Amino acid sequence: MSQTATDKTILVGKNLILGYRKGKVSNVVAQEISFCLEKGKLTCLLGPNGVGKSTLLKAIMGHNKPIGGTLVFAGKKLEEYSPKMLAKKIAVVLTDKVSTGNLTVAQLVALGRIPHTGWMGSLSETDRIKVEQAIESTHIGYLHDRRLSELSDGQLQKVMIARALAQDGEVLILDEPTAHLDLINRFEIMQLLRSIAIDQNKAILVVTHDLEIAIETADQFWIMQCGFPLTAGVPEDLILDGRINLLLPTDKLIFDSLSGKVQASNSFKYSTITGPEDWVKWVKTALRKNDIDSGNYISIELPSAIEKIKLISKNGEECIDGIGTLVEKLKSMKSGSSH
Numbered sequence: 001m002s003q004t005a006t007d008k009t010i011l012v013g014k015n016l017i018l019g020y021r022k023g024k025v026s027n028v029v030a031q032e033i034s035f036c037l038e039k040g041k042l043t044c045l046l047g048p049n050g051v052g053k054s055t056l057l058k059a060i061m062g063h064n065k066p067i068g069g070t071l072v073f074a075g076k077k078l079e080e081y082s083p084k085m086l087a088k089k090i091a092v093v094l095t096d097k098v099s100t101g102n103l104t105v106a107q108l109v110a111l112g113r114i115p116h117t118g119w120m121g122s123l124s125e126t127d128r129i130k131v132e133q134a135i136e137s138t139h140i141g142y143l144h145d146r147r148l149s150e151l152s153d154g155q156l157q158k159v160m161i162a163r164a165l166a167q168d169g170e171v172l173i174l175d176e177p178t179a180h181l182d183l184i185n186r187f188e189i190m191q192l193l194r195s196i197a198i199d200q201n202k203a204i205l206v207v208t209h210d211l212e213i214a215i216e217t218a219d220q221f222w223i224m225q226c227g228f229p230l231t232a233g234v235p236e237d238l239i240l241d242g243r244i245n246l247l248l249p250t251d252k253l254i255f256d257s258l259s260g261k262v263q264a265s266n267s268f269k270y271s272t273i274t275g276p277e278d279w280v281k282w283v284k285t286a287l288r289k290n291d292i293d294s295g296n297y298i299s300i301e302l303p304s305a306i307e308k309i310k311l312i313s314k315n316g317e318e319c320i321d322g323i324g325t326l327v328e329k330l331k332s333m334k335s336g337s338s339h
């Protein structure tokens with residue numbers, strides 16, 4: 001489904017055909033790619049490995065011209081911008097590690113000004129202000145004079161974002177900025193990007209495989225899937241109308257709209273499990289993971305406080321003191337009944 005352009009739209013892709021040319025032969029990677037990228041929003045681009053996400057980023061950065069379709073940036077065709085002009089408008093953070101460990105944080109962030117100063121140019125007062133603003137808005141002032149080689153992966157990622165911000169383009173593109181980071185840092189980086197999008201009115205486009213964190217932070221999803229047009233929408237709408245399942249083209253997995261998680265789609269019925277909602281959810285998860293269906297028991301009653309789990313089976317009624325023991329018990333009943 002294509003989006004409609006609004007006054008926030010900065011970049012429009014129309015019927016793009018993406019791929020690579022080798023001599024006269026074009027190898028098409030993805031097609032029917034249409035979108036509107038909006039300022040003031042965090043947009044997450046999701047899709048399986050190899051579907052063409054990085055290829056789309058390369059097209060937007062002007063590094064790999066689409067085989068077909070049009071890209072329009074701020075009302076003008078992308079191909080009409082010189083690489084120098086484009087570098088001032090679109091800042092990029094790629095996944096590659098920096099090999100300039102000897103530079104300090106402030107020196108690296110200052111490199112973001114190169115499109116404005118040139119390689120040999122010295123920083124003007126405006127450039128210095130932009131660098132300090134970028135450092136401040138990524139909350140890395142405490143790292144100002146540290147060497148890059150002394151930073152953790154999470155700190156380094158914030159420095160790379162600061163460098164892109166110093167570039168002061170209207171669009172910021174990041175390819176998997178949370179790869180290699182722990183859960184807390186993944187959240188922090190995505191929340192930081194969202195606040196930058198809103199506070200600085202930037203259009204931020206992030207490629208990520210982190211579905212759950214993307215749901216919590218993104219304003220827009222773009223979903224790429226082999227053989228389908230690009231699907232764009234607000235994550236919550238895509239969840240409720242089921243289009244989120246485009247990300248899971250196998251009937252073995254399904255997106256559970258209540259928990260917001262991907263889970264195995266086996267058709268076991270667990271209607272005989274009763275108790276508090278959180279207990280029911282986690283007992284079902286454990287049973288599903290262990291391939292235990294309701295044929296193994298008559299009912300399970302879950303504790304409301306610190307009582308024990310009550311299992312009613314063909315062997316009678318018994319009290320059990322945890323989900324681990326319950327699973328073991330049901331597994332042994334299952335193997336017993338199959339012999």
Ligand SMILES: Nc1ncnc2c1ncn2[C@@H]1O[C@H](COP(=O)(O)OP(=O)(O)OP(=O)(O)O)[C@@H](O)[C@H]1O
Pocket residue numbers: 020029047048049050051052053054055056
């Ligand atoms: N320079 C290139 N020349 C030819 N084919 C390429 C080139 N780069 C990528 N491809 C091919 O294009 C297809 C899409 O690759 P791309 O890197 O865009 O996927 P992706 O969705 O970003 O994957 P991932 O999630 O694994 O990063 C793949 O089949 C890949 O082999």
